[in-house]
Amino acid sequence: MKPKIFITRKIPEDILALMEEACEVKIWPEEDTTVPRSILEQEIREVDGLYCLLTESIDDSLLALGKNLKIVSNMAVGYNNIDIEAATARNILVTNTPGVLTETTADLTFALLMMTARRMEEASQYLRQGKWKTWSPMLLAGQDIFGATLGIVGMGRIGEALAKRAKGFDMKIIYYNRTPKPEVEKKLGVLYSSLEELLKESDFVCILTPYTTETRNLIGKKELELMKPTSILINTSRGGIVNEEDLYEALVHHKIYAAGLDVFDKEPLSTNHPLLTLTNCVALPHIGSATIKTRREMARLAAQNLITFLQGQQPPHCVNP
Ligand code: DGY
Numbered sequence: 426m427k428p429k430i431f432i433t434r435k436i437p438e439d440i441l442a443l444m445e446e447a448c449e450v451k452i453w454p455e456e457d458t459t460v461p462r463s464i465l466e467q468e469i470r471e472v473d474g475l476y477c478l479l480t481e482s483i484d485d486s487l488l489a490l491g492k493n494l495k496i497v498s499n500m501a502v503g504y505n506n507i508d509i510e511a512a513t514a515r516n517i518l519v520t521n522t523p524g525v526l527t528e529t530t531a532d533l534t535f536a537l538l539m540m541t542a543r544r545m546e547e548a549s550q551y552l553r554q555g556k557w558k559t560w561s562p563m564l565l566a567g568q569d570i571f572g573a574t575l576g577i578v579g580m581g582r583i584g585e586a587l588a589k590r591a592k593g594f595d596m597k598i599i600y601y602n603r604t605p606k607p608e609v610e611k612k613l614g615v616l617y618s619s620l621e622e623l624l625k626e627s628d629f630v631c632i633l634t635p636y637t638t639e640t641r642n643l644i645g646k647k648e649l650e651l652m653k654p655t656s657i658l659i660n661t662s663r664g665g666i667v668n669e670e671d672l673y674e675a676l677v678h679h680k681i682y683a684a685g686l687d688v689f690d691k692e693p694l695s696t697n698h699p700l701l702t703l704t705n706c707v708a709l710p711h712i713g714s715a716t717i718k719t720r721r722e723m724a725r726l727a728a729q730n731l732i733t734f735l736q737g738q739q740p741p742h743c744v745n746p
Contacts, residue, residue, distance in 0.1 A: 428473040428735040429493075433460045433481050436500075436724045443725075447732045448474070466490055474731050479503060480692075485511035496734045499744075500727040502526060505636040505663060509745050519744040520730035523582065525722035526714035531586030533687065533713045534661045538629055541657050541685035541707045543567040568628065568655060568682060570594050576627030578620065578643070579634025579662065580606050587631060588613045599623050602634075624651035629659060636663030644668065649675040657683045661713045664689035673699050676706055687713050 430444065432452040444450050451468060453460035459480045469475060469491040477483060479501040485508050488494065496518045497507060504521050512519050540546060544567040551557060551565065575591045577584045577600040588598050588609075598615040600606075605617040620643075624630060630652065634640050644658070645668040652658070658681060660667050669690055675681050683705040689698075692711055700706045714723065730740040 429471055430474040430476060430731060430735075431465075431468040431472045432476040433465065434478055436476075436728075437721055440721070440724045440728050444476070444728050444732065448735060469494060474498065474735055476500065476727055476731055477506075479506050481506060483507040483512070485515075488512055488515050488517060491515075491517070496520065496731060496740075498727045498731040498734075498740075500723050503635060503663060504744050507744075513745040518734060518740070520727070520734070520740050520742050521744050522723045522726040522730075523742055525726055526719050527582040527586050529716050529719040530583050530661060530713040531590060533709075533715075534583070534587050534631055534633070534659060535590045537661065537685035537687060537707065537709065538631065538657065538659050539570060541659065541683045542570050542629070544683075546707050547704050568657065570596070570629075572596065573628035574599065574626055576600070576618070576623040576630045577615070578623065578630065578632050580609055580615070581633065581635075583661075584631075584633045585609060585613065587633065588615050596629075599626065620648070621651060624648055625653075627656060628653070629657050632658070632660040632662050632666055634662060634666065636665055641665045642668045644672075646671040646674070649681060652681045654679060655682050657681065657685065659685045661687040664692065669698075669700060673703070676700075676703050679705075683707070685709075687711055 427449045430448045430450055432450060435454050435456045465481065466487060469487060473493050474496045475494060476498045483497055483506060488511055494517055497512060498520045499507060500522060502521050502523045504519060507519055509519055544565050548565045571594050574597045577587060580600040580602040584600060591598050599618040600615050601618055601620045601623045609615060610617060643666050649671055672684060676684055685707045687709045688711055694708065701708060714720065730742055733740040
């Protein structure tokens with residue numbers, strides 16, 4: 426008898442077919458709407474494996490319903506949507522999709538940095554709204570990227586990939602991490618710094634650390650006040666790491682120059698969120714890993730994690746032991 430699984434969103438047909446070969450599959454077939462909690466609560470009772478996205482909250486009360494549940498395969502590298510402790514206590518394996526999205530997410534992070542520094546969204550709106558009357562010496566002048574100091578908060582895979590891009594722009598690169606990484610310092614010529622020094626010194630602060638109870642509100646009023654009025658904050662990790670109310674205050678009072686955000690505390694971001702009223706805030710809808718190739722790779726890896734485990738082998742990327 427094939428193991429039973431539930432997939433919480435439409436995924437590419439060929440990857441779905443792979444799973445259908447190995448498992449008895451039920452799926453929430455929508456592309457743009459999340460599976461209602463009531464349906465998830467019903468489906469999880471029946472299955473051996475769950476294939477989910479970062480949009481589903483996999484908490485203990487949900488896991489408790491999965492009497493046969495043995496694996497939760499998250500189609501994301503981040504897994505803050507899953508209560509890992511509860512899963513471990515219930516002997517449920519959790520897997521994620523690291524590696525395959527590193528370069529794509531670093532690309533988006535650097536693109537957002539450039540877009541924010543050079544005021545590209547504002548400039549494009551300026552033109553479309555018919556405000557462009559003439560070339561003017563200081564019109565839409567932004568900040569230089571070349572030769573500036575980049576501070577990376579969280580030197581993991583994506584941090585390293587971002588540092589490589591920044592080297593091409595002759596940037597000085599400093600980083601803060603829970604534990605210093607001498608091998609990365611040697612390989613990439615980056616320098617370890619305390620968070621406080623990094624915030625004081627950097628022209629660009631890029632948040633790439635995972636979201637945990639320790640990193641929630643890591644950047645708030647006090648930290649933003651350490652930054653220079655010409656500095657830019659970029660966040661492509663998770664929203665809750667930066668306190669949005671404090672960020673709004675810092676931006677509106679020009680305590681920092683600008684922010685580029687791909688992630689928010691509550692997603693989707695409401696269109697009447699105060700941050701969206703600011704021209705010095707560039708906001709994107711969590712598209713860090715959104716290229717066709719990378720999203721396919723993530724979907725495939727999540728499927729591989731699930732199938733390998735249900736066939737009795739160790740999946741490539743376990744989050745809990
Ligand atoms: C992840 O994988 O955690 C990203 O946020 C989505 O690509």
